[in-house]
Amino acid sequence: DTGVSQDPRHKITKRGQNVTFRCDPISEHNRLYWYRQTLGQGPEFLTYFQNEAQLEKSRLLSDRFSAERPKGSFSTLEIQRTEQGDSAMYLCASSSRGTGGNYGYTFGSGTRLTVV
Protein backbone atom coordinates (compact mmCIF):
# COMPACT_ATOMS: atom_id res chain seq x y z
CA ASP A 1 0.00 0.00 0.00
CA THR A 2 1.52 3.30 -1.05
CA GLY A 3 -1.01 5.62 0.61
CA VAL A 4 -0.92 7.52 3.88
CA SER A 5 -1.89 5.28 6.80
CA GLN A 6 -3.38 6.47 10.06
CA ASP A 7 -3.96 4.44 13.17
CA PRO A 8 -6.36 4.04 14.86
CA ARG A 9 -9.34 4.86 12.63
CA HIS A 10 -11.53 5.57 15.63
CA LYS A 11 -10.77 6.40 19.24
CA ILE A 12 -13.21 6.95 22.07
CA THR A 13 -11.69 8.24 25.26
CA LYS A 14 -12.81 9.69 28.54
CA ARG A 15 -12.21 13.34 29.25
CA GLY A 16 -8.87 13.85 30.92
CA GLN A 17 -7.17 10.85 29.34
CA ASN A 18 -4.20 11.04 27.00
CA VAL A 19 -4.39 9.76 23.43
CA THR A 20 -1.78 9.20 20.73
CA PHE A 21 -2.33 8.84 17.01
CA ARG A 22 0.10 7.55 14.45
CA CYS A 23 0.62 8.51 10.81
CA ASP A 24 2.74 6.67 8.25
CA PRO A 25 3.25 8.90 5.21
CA ILE A 26 4.07 7.88 1.66
CA SER A 27 7.66 6.72 1.95
CA GLU A 28 9.20 9.10 -0.55
CA HIS A 29 7.39 12.16 0.83
CA ASN A 30 9.54 14.29 3.10
CA ARG A 31 6.74 16.64 4.18
CA LEU A 32 4.12 15.61 6.70
CA TYR A 33 1.15 17.62 7.93
CA TRP A 34 -1.47 17.27 10.62
CA TYR A 35 -4.90 18.81 10.18
CA ARG A 36 -8.05 18.72 12.26
CA GLN A 37 -11.56 18.69 10.85
CA THR A 38 -14.74 19.28 12.82
CA LEU A 39 -18.26 18.75 11.57
CA GLY A 40 -19.28 21.18 8.85
CA GLN A 41 -15.81 22.66 8.54
CA GLY A 42 -12.89 22.18 6.24
CA PRO A 43 -9.60 20.80 7.54
CA GLU A 44 -7.63 23.21 9.75
CA PHE A 45 -3.85 23.20 9.80
CA LEU A 46 -2.18 22.03 13.00
CA THR A 47 1.48 21.44 12.23
CA TYR A 48 4.01 20.62 9.52
CA PHE A 49 7.23 18.61 9.40
CA GLN A 50 9.92 18.60 6.80
CA ASN A 51 11.84 15.40 7.45
CA GLU A 52 12.18 15.28 11.25
CA ALA A 53 12.02 19.04 11.77
CA GLN A 54 8.75 20.56 12.94
CA LEU A 55 8.74 23.79 10.96
CA GLU A 56 5.32 25.27 11.64
CA LYS A 57 2.74 25.05 14.38
CA SER A 58 -0.71 26.55 14.38
CA ARG A 59 -2.00 28.46 17.37
CA LEU A 60 -4.71 25.79 17.39
CA LEU A 61 -2.03 23.48 18.74
CA SER A 62 -2.31 24.18 22.44
CA ASP A 63 0.20 23.05 25.07
CA ARG A 64 -1.77 19.85 25.46
CA PHE A 65 -0.89 18.84 21.90
CA SER A 66 2.50 17.57 20.82
CA ALA A 67 3.63 16.10 17.55
CA GLU A 68 6.82 14.28 16.70
CA ARG A 69 8.46 12.78 13.68
CA PRO A 70 11.59 11.28 15.24
CA LYS A 71 13.23 9.67 12.24
CA GLY A 72 11.63 11.67 9.48
CA SER A 73 9.30 8.81 8.64
CA PHE A 74 6.17 8.15 10.73
CA SER A 75 4.71 10.80 12.99
CA THR A 76 2.72 10.77 16.22
CA LEU A 77 0.25 13.31 17.54
CA GLU A 78 -0.43 13.20 21.27
CA ILE A 79 -3.21 15.00 23.08
CA GLN A 80 -2.89 15.18 26.84
CA ARG A 81 -5.77 15.69 29.25
CA THR A 82 -8.34 15.45 26.48
CA GLU A 83 -11.35 17.77 26.50
CA GLN A 84 -14.69 17.34 24.77
CA GLY A 85 -13.73 20.13 22.37
CA ASP A 86 -10.92 17.93 21.08
CA SER A 87 -13.48 15.63 19.45
CA ALA A 88 -12.76 15.84 15.73
CA MET A 89 -11.29 14.01 12.78
CA TYR A 90 -7.49 14.24 12.84
CA LEU A 91 -6.05 14.05 9.35
CA CYS A 92 -2.48 13.40 8.35
CA ALA A 93 -1.16 14.28 4.91
CA SER A 94 2.16 14.01 3.15
CA SER A 95 3.65 15.60 0.07
CA SER A 96 6.76 16.29 -1.91
CA ARG A 97 7.02 19.06 -4.39
CA GLY A 98 6.70 17.91 -7.93
CA THR A 99 8.08 19.56 -11.02
CA GLY A 100 6.59 22.87 -12.04
CA GLY A 101 5.21 23.43 -8.56
CA ASN A 102 2.33 21.11 -9.27
CA TYR A 103 1.78 19.19 -6.10
CA GLY A 104 -0.93 18.23 -3.75
CA TYR A 105 -1.26 16.59 -0.43
CA THR A 106 -2.14 12.95 -0.09
CA PHE A 107 -4.38 12.61 2.93
CA GLY A 108 -4.88 9.57 5.11
CA SER A 109 -8.34 8.40 6.08
CA GLY A 110 -8.07 10.14 9.42
CA THR A 111 -8.51 9.22 13.06
CA ARG A 112 -11.90 10.11 14.47
CA LEU A 113 -11.57 11.08 18.13
CA THR A 114 -14.57 11.17 20.42
CA VAL A 115 -14.07 12.49 23.93
CA VAL A 116 -16.87 11.51 26.31
Next chain:
Amino acid sequence: DQQVKQNSPSLSVQEGRISILNCDYTNSMFDYFLWYKKYPAEGPTFLISISSIKDKNEDGRFTVFLNKSAKHLSLHIVPSQPGDSAVYFCAASAGNQFYFGTGTSLTVIP
Protein backbone atom coordinates in the same frame (compact mmCIF):
# COMPACT_ATOMS: atom_id res chain seq x y z
CA ASP B 1 -11.53 34.52 10.10
CA GLN B 2 -12.41 32.35 7.12
CA GLN B 3 -9.91 33.15 4.39
CA VAL B 4 -11.40 30.64 1.96
CA LYS B 5 -15.15 30.51 1.52
CA GLN B 6 -17.48 28.15 -0.23
CA ASN B 7 -20.84 29.83 0.02
CA SER B 8 -22.90 26.97 -1.41
CA PRO B 9 -23.13 24.13 1.09
CA SER B 10 -24.83 21.88 -1.44
CA LEU B 11 -25.45 21.48 -5.16
CA SER B 12 -27.59 19.03 -7.14
CA VAL B 13 -26.99 18.38 -10.82
CA GLN B 14 -28.44 15.97 -13.36
CA GLU B 15 -26.12 13.30 -14.70
CA GLY B 16 -24.45 14.45 -17.92
CA ARG B 17 -24.79 18.14 -17.10
CA ILE B 18 -22.09 20.52 -15.93
CA SER B 19 -21.37 20.96 -12.22
CA ILE B 20 -19.88 24.29 -11.20
CA LEU B 21 -18.48 24.64 -7.72
CA ASN B 22 -17.36 28.06 -6.52
CA CYS B 23 -14.81 29.30 -4.04
CA ASP B 24 -13.81 32.80 -2.92
CA TYR B 25 -10.73 33.83 -1.01
CA THR B 26 -9.62 36.99 0.75
CA ASN B 27 -5.83 36.75 0.96
CA SER B 28 -4.15 38.17 -2.13
CA MET B 29 -0.91 36.42 -1.12
CA PHE B 30 -2.36 32.99 -1.92
CA ASP B 31 -0.47 31.60 -4.87
CA TYR B 32 -1.57 27.99 -5.03
CA PHE B 33 -5.03 26.51 -5.07
CA LEU B 34 -6.31 22.96 -4.88
CA TRP B 35 -9.60 21.12 -5.05
CA TYR B 36 -10.21 18.02 -2.97
CA LYS B 37 -13.03 15.50 -3.06
CA LYS B 38 -14.16 13.71 0.07
CA TYR B 39 -16.34 10.64 0.47
CA PRO B 40 -17.82 9.78 3.87
CA ALA B 41 -15.41 7.99 6.22
CA GLU B 42 -12.45 8.71 3.95
CA GLY B 43 -9.80 11.40 3.90
CA PRO B 44 -9.92 14.10 1.23
CA THR B 45 -8.57 13.07 -2.17
CA PHE B 46 -6.56 15.50 -4.26
CA LEU B 47 -8.39 16.37 -7.47
CA ILE B 48 -6.76 19.24 -9.34
CA SER B 49 -4.56 22.25 -8.65
CA ILE B 50 -3.74 25.61 -10.16
CA SER B 51 -1.00 28.10 -9.49
CA SER B 52 -1.53 31.85 -9.57
CA ILE B 53 0.44 32.21 -12.80
CA LYS B 54 -2.34 30.41 -14.66
CA ASP B 55 -6.02 31.10 -15.07
CA LYS B 56 -7.10 27.64 -16.16
CA ASN B 57 -6.05 24.05 -15.63
CA GLU B 58 -7.71 21.03 -17.14
CA ASP B 59 -7.59 17.35 -16.25
CA GLY B 60 -10.07 15.17 -18.05
CA ARG B 61 -13.59 16.07 -16.98
CA PHE B 62 -12.30 18.54 -14.39
CA THR B 63 -11.33 22.14 -15.11
CA VAL B 64 -10.33 24.73 -12.54
CA PHE B 65 -10.60 28.44 -13.34
CA LEU B 66 -8.84 31.16 -11.39
CA ASN B 67 -9.85 34.82 -11.47
CA LYS B 68 -7.22 36.59 -9.42
CA SER B 69 -8.74 40.04 -9.67
CA ALA B 70 -12.02 38.72 -8.27
CA LYS B 71 -10.25 36.34 -5.87
CA HIS B 72 -12.49 33.62 -7.18
CA LEU B 73 -11.91 30.00 -8.03
CA SER B 74 -14.28 27.57 -9.69
CA LEU B 75 -14.30 23.87 -10.50
CA HIS B 76 -16.19 22.65 -13.53
CA ILE B 77 -17.07 18.99 -13.90
CA VAL B 78 -18.43 17.97 -17.26
CA PRO B 79 -20.14 15.67 -17.86
CA SER B 80 -21.15 15.03 -14.26
CA GLN B 81 -21.45 11.40 -13.18
CA PRO B 82 -23.19 9.83 -10.17
CA GLY B 83 -19.78 8.78 -8.84
CA ASP B 84 -18.85 12.44 -8.56
CA SER B 85 -21.30 12.79 -5.66
CA ALA B 86 -19.11 13.83 -2.72
CA VAL B 87 -18.08 16.86 -0.69
CA TYR B 88 -15.68 19.14 -2.54
CA PHE B 89 -13.25 21.38 -0.70
CA CYS B 90 -11.19 24.17 -2.19
CA ALA B 91 -7.92 25.08 -0.52
CA ALA B 92 -5.45 27.93 -0.91
CA SER B 93 -1.86 28.39 0.16
CA ALA B 94 0.77 31.09 0.43
CA GLY B 95 3.36 28.85 2.01
CA ASN B 96 3.42 25.46 3.63
CA GLN B 97 -0.10 25.28 4.98
CA PHE B 98 -3.38 25.21 3.17
CA TYR B 99 -6.54 27.02 4.18
CA PHE B 100 -9.66 25.06 3.36
CA GLY B 101 -13.20 26.15 2.63
CA THR B 102 -16.12 24.52 4.42
CA GLY B 103 -17.00 22.33 1.47
CA THR B 104 -19.82 21.93 -1.05
CA SER B 105 -21.78 18.70 -1.11
CA LEU B 106 -22.40 17.71 -4.73
CA THR B 107 -25.17 15.28 -5.61
CA VAL B 108 -25.33 14.04 -9.18
CA ILE B 109 -28.78 12.68 -9.92
CA PRO B 110 -28.91 9.72 -12.32
